[in-house]
Amino acid sequence: MYIKGAGMTNFGFSDKLSHQLAYDASLDALNNADINFSKIDAVVCSTIEWFFSVEKQRHFAGMLSSMFKTNKPIIRVPGGCAGGGHALWVANQLGYDNVLVVGVEKLMTCKSDAILEEFMMAMESRWEQQHGVLAPASAAMGAGAYLRRFPNTTTDDLAMIAHKNHSNGFLNPKARFYKKKVSLEEIKNSKVVASPLRVMDCSISVDGAAAVVLTKDKSDIQIVGSDLCTDRVAPFESQDMTTWDATCISAKGAYEQAGLSPKDIDFVELHDAFTNVELISYEDLGFAKKGEGANLIRDGKVKIDGTLPVNPSGGLKSKGHPPSATGLAQIYEIVEQMRNQAGDRQVTKKNIALAHNIGGVGGTVTNHILKRV
Numbered sequence: 001m002y003i004k005g006a007g008m009t010n011f012g013f014s015d016k017l018s019h020q021l022a023y024d025a026s027l028d029a030l031n032n033a034d035i036n037f038s039k040i041d042a043v044v045c046s047t048i049e050w051f052f053s054v055e056k057q058r059h060f061a062g063m064l065s066s067m068f069k070t071n072k073p074i075i076r077v078p079g080g081c082a083g084g085g086h087a088l089w090v091a092n093q094l095g096y097d098n099v100l101v102v103g104v105e106k107l108m109t110c111k112s113d114a115i116l117e118e119f120m121m122a123m124e125s126r127w128e129q130q131h132g133v134l135a136p137a138s139a140a141m142g143a144g145a146y147l148r149r150f151p152n153t154t155t156d157d158l159a160m161i162a163h164k165n166h167s168n169g170f171l172n173p174k175a176r177f178y179k180k181k182v183s184l185e186e187i188k189n190s191k192v193v194a195s196p197l198r199v200m201d202c203s204i205s206v207d208g209a210a211a212v213v214l215t216k217d218k219s220d221i222q223i224v225g226s227d228l229c230t231d232r233v234a235p236f237e238s239q240d241m242t243t244w245d246a247t248c249i250s251a252k253g254a255y256e257q258a259g260l261s262p263k264d265i266d267f268v269e270l271h272d273a274f275t276n277v278e279l280i281s282y283e284d285l286g287f288a289k290k291g292e293g294a295n296l297i298r299d300g301k302v303k304i305d306g307t308l309p310v311n312p313s314g315g316l317k318s319k320g321h322p323p324s325a326t327g328l329a330q331i332y333e334i335v336e337q338m339r340n341q342a343g344d345r346q347v348t349k350k351n352i353a354l355a356h357n358i359g360g361v362g363g364t365v366t367n368h369i370l371k372r373v
Helices: 018-033 060-068 082-095 111-120 137-150 155-169 182-186 243-259 277-283 294-298 323-338
Strands: 002-008 042-046 073-074 099-105 192-194 208-215 221-230 267-269 350-361 366-373
Touching: 002 018, 002 323, 018 060, 018 099, 018 208, 042 060, 042 082, 060 073, 060 208, 082 099, 082 221, 082 323, 082 350, 082 366, 099 323, 137 192, 137 277, 155 182, 155 277, 155 294, 182 277, 221 243, 221 323, 243 277, 243 350, 243 366, 267 323, 277 294, 323 350, 323 366
Parallel strands: 042 073, 042 099, 267 350
Antiparallel strands: 002 208, 002 221, 099 208, 221 366, 350 366
């Protein structure tokens, strides 16, 4: 299918309810697509916020039905942090002429203990979560394993990834860290969360929503590759914690569908929930050989003015991470870039892009390849 339009709210704190944020992003996408909601055949939505939100609203599809005043099919697709990409993958399979895809999360009014109790169930709850192995700890185990296996890579490389994404987010008006300077030294000296990861190695939870209008009618941007892979929840089940199989498998599927290879990709929006996840993803997506991902950040290849810009939006690290909206916010950024509407963060080569979205610690991964036609 083709991308007809995309929309997104500002990421950060909002006093609106989650269904209102979803409605705002949807209207933005519909206006961008120049299409009326009456032409939409179905809606695919993603959110997990009702687990821990003060809203306590479980029937989210019904709330959207009320907002849009419609009886059309509305399908809710929970997918953790990969909810947006998962919803896009589902919408791309449905066969309708026009589908609205929307993801939303509201985290900044949630109590920390509620998030830890409910949201972190994305971690394995029976063996790991009970012992404090939550998302940062799981990521830190992978980071430690990587640094031990490839000692030429250091925490300084991880800090450079964070700094690159903050530099990009500084230029993004919809990012949480828009116009907020973060120095490399601040990143390197931030508090340790779970060694070797520091606070500034971790993405930030925000309120936000993003939406995309898919159509069968030919438009200027086409989804030429779309693949989803579901894997284990617990990282201890992995044979190798320095690679995530679901990323490798879904990327391979997307490349094959598109008839492309990693060298054909002009720029990337990838899931940098933690700096080491971005580093590992360089390799799992085929942009670097195993153990050589750090060279991409050292050589400046993945900067906005590099040969393979990664996360020109600022990524989860600087733009912010409202889990179910993240994957669709990546598509929004790609649409902005391909249509030369990205302002100061505009990349030069923009014909083919990849969006990579992860749920859990590699438990669900989607890869979408978009092409300007």
